[in-house]
Amino acid sequence: QITLKESGPTLLKPTQTLTLTCTFSGFSLTTDGVGVGWIRQPPGKALEWLAVIYWDDDERYSPSLKTRLTVTKDTSKNQVILRMTNVDPADTATYFCAHTDVMHWGEVSIYDFWGQGTLVSVSS
Amino acid sequence: QSVLTQPPSVSAAPGQKVSISCSGSSSNIGGNYVSWYQQLPGSAPTLLIYDNTKRSPGVPDRFSGSKSGTSATLGIAGLHTGDEAEYYCATWDSSLSAVLFGSGTTVTVL
Numbered sequence: 001q002i003t004l005k006e007s008g009p010t011l012l013k014p015t016q017t018l019t020l021t022c023t024f025s026g027f028s029l030t031t032d033g034v035g036v037g038w039i040r041q042p043p044g045k046a047l048e049w050l051a052v053i054y055w056d057d058d059e060r061y062s063p064s065l066k067t068r069l070t071v072t073k074d075t076s077k078n079q080v081i082l083r084m085t086n087v088d089p090a091d092t093a094t095y096f097c098a099h100t101d102v103m104h105w106g107e108v109s110i111y112d113f114w115g116q117g118t119l120v121s122v123s124s
Numbered sequence: 125q126s127v128l129t130q131p132p133s134v135s136a137a138p139g140q141k142v143s144i145s146c147s148g149s150s151s152n153i154g155g156n157y158v159s160w161y162q163q164l165p166g167s168a169p170t171l172l173i174y175d176n177t178k179r180s181p182g183v184p185d186r187f188s189g190s191k192s193g194t195s196a197t198l199g200i201a202g203l204h205t206g207d208e209a210e211y212y213c214a215t216w217d218s219s220l221s222a223v224l225f226g227s228g229t230t231v232t233v234l
Contacts, residue, residue, distance in 0.1 A: 037223070039169075039225070046126055046212065046225060046226070046227050047161075047163075047169065047212055047214075047225040048225065049222060049223040049224065049225060052223070060221065061222075062222050063220050063222055096169075098168075105175075106175070107156070107157050107174075109156070109157070109214045109215050109224075110159050110174050110214075111169075112171050112180070114168035114169060114170070117168055
């Protein structure tokens with residue numbers, strides 16, 4: 001049974017750095033094809049893909065946010081960490097982490113298990 | 125603003141069918157598979173359709189997907205109130221090297 005759960009601060013001030021942790025179970029990030037992605041959703045708005053890290057340490061980022069994002073993994077703790085620098089009120093959103101398996105699905109845009117999401121607000 | 129364009133909302137009476145379009149370009153929908161997600165109010169998205177037309181395990185056959193050129197369509201037949209949700213298309217963009225989500229469509233059962 002695959003589960004993921006996001007954790008981190010609920011409130012940040014502009015210019016601060018956001019660090020979110022995705023703790024997962026039911027799969028290993030050392031298994032070929034497996035990845036964990038981050039997707040966010042501002043209140044009342046659409047989903048926005050942010051980044052993904054794969055079993056082989058390959059990292060991909062949204063071009064519009066690439067300079068501000070870093071994703072890392074700790075396979076011993078079954079965790080993936082997303083770091084976003086210089087946050088702005090426009091970064092207020094629910095942040096989701098989600099499981100993907102490119103070997104199983106044969107493509108990279110499929111996220112089959114999602115965490116419940118965590119709401120992060122940015123305000124002065 | 126999303127590169128993948130969906131109608132903001134669609135609606136129909138119970139038992140009827142709705143279709144949701146997702147319009148993109150040759151670098152995304154035109155050259156890659158499309159998936160569809162359902163997001164019930166207050167919940168995380170769930171995978172409905174992948175590889176343009178295939179239903180995720182457990183998804184009823186009332187849900188269908190298709191793709192033609194640079195557009196994709198999600199169909200929901202036999203609507204019931206449990207289908208009221210936000211629906212998103214998604215695909216890979218080969219030029220951006222990024223996953224794209226659509227702008228989202230709210231389905232309302234009248």
